[in-house]
Amino acid sequence: MELVVRKNDLLRELQFFQGIVERKNTIPILAIVLMEAQGEEVRLVATDLEVALQSRCAASVTKPGALTAPAKKLYEIIKALPETDVRIDEDKAGVKLAADRFESRMQTLPREDFPTVPQSGGAPVAMLPRAGLREMVAKTQFAITGEDTRYFLNGALLVLRPDSMALVATDGHRLALVSVKREGKAGEEDVKAILPKKTLGELGRLLAEGEGDVRYERGENHLFFDVGGRRLISRMIDGQFPAYERVIPKGNDKHIEFERDRLTSAVRRVALLSNERSRAVRIKLDQGTVDVSSNSPELGEAHETIAVDYPGPALEICFNAQYILDFLGAVSTDIVSLELKDEVSQALVKPIGAEGYDYTYVIMPMRL
Helix, strand or coil: CEEEEEHHHHHHHHHHHCCCCCCCCCCHHHHEEEEEEECCEEEEEEECCCEEEEEEEECEEEECEEEEEEHHHHHHHHHHCCCCEEEEEEECCEEEEEECCEEEEECCCCHHHCCCCCCCCCCCEEEECHHHHHHHHHCCHHHCCCCCCCHHHCEEEEEEECCEEEEEEECCCEEEEEEEECCCCCCCCCEEEEEEHHHHHHHHHHHCCCCCCEEEEECCCEEEEEECCEEEEEECCCCCCCCHHHCCCCCCCEEEEEEHHHHHHHHHHHHCCCCCCCCEEEEEEECCEEEEEEEECCCEEEEEEEECCCCCCCEEEEEEHHHHHHHHHHCCCCEEEEEECCCCCCEEEEEECCCCCEEEEEECCECC
């Protein structure tokens, strides 16, 4: 194989593969990127057996073929080169890279050892609005647990309906649900699939740039997302996602609205003296004020008072500060609402005035 490619063109594609490959993987072939050159492009593929990414880059191919190269080192070398053409070819000793006066050679692995990447099988295709999908991923992925032995919680549930789509994630202590309208085909059946946490992270990166809808296809065991000329392939988590609708409280009658920036600042400051393990902060409601406080025997105590429009009865409830900050960092509206029932029931938090999506965030209280 021999080709010439522009440095920035190849670098732009290689950066998307850095989260796919695992530097410390015990299987060497999973740390490489497969390059296949033909015609006027080079195709790139990498996988960790759970998530795979396929991409392509314009190139001047003088000798078609395929080779493998260490994904991390290839990216680091290409990034360090000046803005110029890069020549890539292969001989018996390895992969050769040359640009300007720079030359290098890296070890390669047999092309035949690279895992077979799943192919879509002609299942019905759905088109998903990019902006809505981007909002869904950004506002739910932080609520996925990464350590729960209940493996079905190590992902987020994607629900496709003819007129809407939703993504929901929970770690057992909080739940994030985002719904977005879409224009599907009449007669479409509801489709549900659990996406691994890593898949959402990579999908979020692909959605960060570009325009156009996302092509979605569900295979027997894998999901396929075509985003701006790149294809993300993900294994589905086989399991029964919890009945999340039952967790969303319906009778929270105490409603308080906050300026998002004001609440963020208060919780962040007070949390500095919270217990480092529990990260607990108390929210004390009284007429016209909300007092945010923390107390730690090892560190000390802190509190801050926020003026609010609240005419209801006094109430004191305790939350993990990080759970509150995660939500406040994910939304962009100026005002957010907190709805409570009592000291032991789930709290409901929502952005006020959000456009294009419906966001529901549920937090379980901590014991006082």
